[in-house]
Amino acid sequence: MGNIAVIGSLNMDIVNHVLKMPLPGETIKALSTEYIPGGKGANQAVAASLSGSRVKMIGAVGSDLFSNKLIESLNEHGVQTDTLVNKKCETGVAFITVDHTGENNIILSEGANGLFSERDIPFSLFDDVDTLLVQNEIPWHATRFAIETANKNGIRVIFNPAPALRSKAIIPLVDVLILNKTELEVLTGSIVKDISSAELGLKDLITDGVREVVLTLGDQGSIYMNSGGKHLYTPAYKVNTVDTTAAGDTFIGAFASIYEADLSIEEKLLYSTAAAALSVSKKRAQTSIPNREDIEQFIAQQM
Numbered sequence: 631m632g633n634i635a636v637i638g639s640l641n642m643d644i645v646n647h648v649l650k651m652p653l654p655g656e657t658i659k660a661l662s663t664e665y666i667p668g669g670k671g672a673n674q675a676v677a678a679s680l681s682g683s684r685v686k687m688i689g690a691v692g693s694d695l696f697s698n699k700l701i702e703s704l705n706e707h708g709v710q711t712d713t714l715v716n717k718k719c720e721t722g723v724a725f726i727t728v729d730h731t732g733e734n735n736i737i738l739s740e741g742a743n744g745l746f747s748e749r750d751i752p753f754s755l756f757d758d759v760d761t762l763l764v765q766n767e768i769p770w771h772a773t774r775f776a777i778e779t780a781n782k783n784g785i786r787v788i789f790n791p792a793p794a795l796r797s798k799a800i801i802p803l804v805d806v807l808i809l810n811k812t813e814l815e816v817l818t819g820s821i822v823k824d825i826s827s828a829e830l831g832l833k834d835l836i837t838d839g840v841r842e843v844v845l846t847l848g849d850q851g852s853i854y855m856n857s858g859g860k861h862l863y864t865p866a867y868k869v870n871t872v873d874t875t876a877a878g879d880t881f882i883g884a885f886a887s888i889y890e891a892d893l894s895i896e897e898k899l900l901y902s903t904a905a906a907a908l909s910v911s912k913k914r915a916q917t918s919i920p921n922r923e924d925i926e927q928f929i930a931q932q933m
Contacts, residue, residue, distance in 0.1 A: 631678075631681060631682035631683040631684075631887045631888065631890065631891065632683050632684070632760050632761055632887065632889070632890045633683065633684045633685075633686075633758055633759045633760050633761070634675075634678050634683045634684070634685045634686070634759060634760075634761045634762075634763055634886055634887065635685075635686045635688060635755055635756075635759040635761070635762050635763070636671050636672075636674055636675040636678065636685060636686065636687050636688065636689075636709075636763045636764070637671065637688045637689065637751065637762065637763075637764050637768070637772070637773065637776045638669065638670055638671020638672070638674070638675075638688075638689055638763075638764055638765045638767055638768055638773075639669040639670050639671045639672065639689060639722055639740075639743045639765065639767035639768055640667075640668075640669040640671060640672045640687070640689050640690070640691055640700045640704075640714075640721070640722060640742075640743065641668050641669035641672070641700075641721070641722040641723055641724040641738070641741075641743070641767075642665060642666070642667065642668070642696040642699065642700060642721055642722070642723050642724070643664075643665070643666040643667070643668035643669075643723075643724045643726050643875070644663065644664075644665055644723060644724070644725050644726065645663065645664045645665075645666055645726045645727075645728060645875070646660040646662075646663050646725075646726070646727050646728070647660060647661045647662045647663075647664075647728050648660055648661060648727055648728070648729055648730075649661065649729065649730050650729050650730070651727060651729050651733075651735065652727075665699075666916065666917065667699055667700045667702075667703035667704075667916050668724055668726075668875070668876070668916060669689075669700070669722060669724070669743070669767065670765040670767050670790065670792060670879055671687065671689050671764075671765055671767065671768070672687060672689070672700065672703075672704060672709075672916065673876045673879035673880070673883065673916055673919070674763055674765070674790070674879045674882050674883035674886070675687045675704065675709045675763075675883065676703075676704065676707040676709060676883065676916045676919050677876075677879060677880045677881075677882070677883025677884050677887070677905065677919045678763065678883040678884070678886050678887040679707050679708040679709045679883075679887075680707060680708070680883075680919055680920065680921040680922065681883065681884045681887035681888060681905070681921070681922045681925070682887055682922050683886070683887040684710075685708070685709045685710065686709070686710045686713055686755065686759070687704055687709050687710065687711055687713065687714060688713045688714070688750070688751060688752075688755065689714055689715075689743065689746060689768065690714065690715050690716070690717050690742040690743060690745060690746040690750065690768075691714060691715075691716060691717070691721050691722075691742050692716070692717055692718075692719050692720045692721035692722075692741050692742040693716060693717070693718050693719065693720075694720050694721050696720075696721040696723070697716065697721045697742075700721065701714065703916055707916065707919075713752055713755065715746070715750045716742075717741075717742040717745045717746075719741055719742055719745060720739075720741040720742070721741050721742055722738070722739065722740050722741040722742055722743040722744075722767075723738075723739045723741060724736050724737070724738050724739075725737040725738075725739070726875060728873055728874075728875065731871065732871035732872050732873050732874050732910060733874060734873070734874055734875050736875075738767065738793075740767070740768075743767055743768050744768070744769060746768045746769060746772050747769065747771065747772050748771060748772045748775035748776070750772070751772065751775065751776055751779075756779060756780060756783045756785060759785060760785060760786060760890070761785065761786045761787075761788060761886055761889065761890075762776060762777070762780040762785050762786065762787050762788070763788045763790075763882070763883070763886045764776055764777060764787070764788075764789055764790070765789075765790045765791075765792055766790070766791050766792055766793055766794075766795050767792070767793065770795075774800060777789065777800055777803050777804065778803060781803040786805045786806070786889070787803060787804050787805050787806070788804075788805065788806040788807075788808065788882070788885075788886050788889070789804045789806070789807050789808070790807075790808050790809065790878075790882050791807070791809055791813050791817060792809065792810070792813055792878070793813075794812055794813040794815075794816035794817065795813070795816070795817055796816055796817065798817060798818075798835075798838050801835060801838045801839050801840050802838065802839030802840070804839075804840050804841075805840075805841050805842065806840075806841065806842045806843070806844070806885075806889070807835060807840045807842070807843045807844070808843075808844045808846065808881070808882050808885065809843075809844075809845060809846070810845070810846050810847070810848075810878060811828065811845070811847065814828065814831045814832070814835075814845055815831070817831075817835070818831040818834050818835065820834070825853070825863075828845055828847075828853060829853060829855075829861075831845075832845055832853060832855045833855065836855055836856070836857050840857075841856060841857050842854070842855070842856040842857070843855050843856075844885070844899070846878055846881055846906075847866075848866070848874070848877070849866050849871070850865075850866060851863060851864050851865040851866040851903065852864045852866075852881075852899060852903065854895065854899055856895075860895065862895065862896060862899065864896070864899040864900060864903055865903075866903060866906075866907065867903060867904060867907035867928075867932060869907045869908070869910060869911045870911055871910045871911070872910065872911055872912055873910060873912065873918065874910050875918075876909050876916065876918055876919060877906045877909050877910045878906070879919075880905050880906050880908075880909040880918075880919050880920075881902045881903065881905060881906040882902075883905075883919070884901060884902045884905035884906075884925065885898060885899070885901075885902040887922075888901050888902065900929060901925060901926075901929065904925050904928050904929050904932075905919075905920055905925050907928070908920040908924060908925065908928055
């Protein structure tokens with residue numbers, strides 16, 4: 631399923647499960663607390679690996695005990711970690727609150743992720759990969775350098791601008807842009823009220839130079855557009871939602887892995903949608919990400 635380099639964040643997710651989200655100034659008790667390996671970069675790397683790709687993870691961890699746990703988790707899921715760098719600081723941490731419906735909010739403490747730079751990216755990395763997968767949880771200058779270098783070397787760039795990116799200058803260098811409603815609004819400056827307004831925002835990004843764009847809409851599915859005029863809506867699968875923490879990352883990693891498969895874009899999106907559906911039906915981040923066999927079995931059961 632291709633060779634993928636993921637350049638991005640690694641975090642230890644500290645997950646508090648609650649009945650409901652706290653109001654401003656309110657103190658509530660957590661039902662339980664878990665420490666789960668996460669980070670958008672690491673989650674997407676795991677999802678791509680479990681879907682059958684050969685994946686390298688490039689990023690930074692700190693000098694604390696969390697770093698070993700994050701590396702162990704990646705290795706257990708088949709992700710290569712010899713290109714990770716160690717920084718003399720704390721490892722990145724995400725403080726996640728999940729309510730009884732599975733919805734979540736997240737506060738990031740970037741730690742080592744914030745010290746990652748273009749100097750930490752080995753030039754040999756681009757010799758044997760066909761896809762670069764990046765997000766926006768490490769310093770922008772490093773992400774921009776990676777995108778520019780991949781583009782110059784004819785390597786496909788899949789970009790998830792999360793947290794939301796305000797500048798569209800990099801868009802012409804991106805092959806596939808995958809984003810959610812909030813990220814679309816920040817990037818285009820438009821308000822997404824419904825499907826029609828979302829489609830207008832996506833058309834703006836196509837005009838700005840991206841070749842393909844996917845808008846993920848959670849339980850409402852996704853919208854796909856490309857520069858050739860293709861326009862596709864993919865509904866979400868109906869599942870019992872337990873935890874949405876890694877759903878978007880699972881969709882993106884699965885899509886990056888399946889991208890080169892001899893399938894139609896409709897089939898690729900259905901596969902990625904099924905991966906996300908399976909992930910929300912389980913607790914935790916990386917441990918909720920399904921493998922290719924489970925995804926294909928799930929799709930077969932829906933027919």
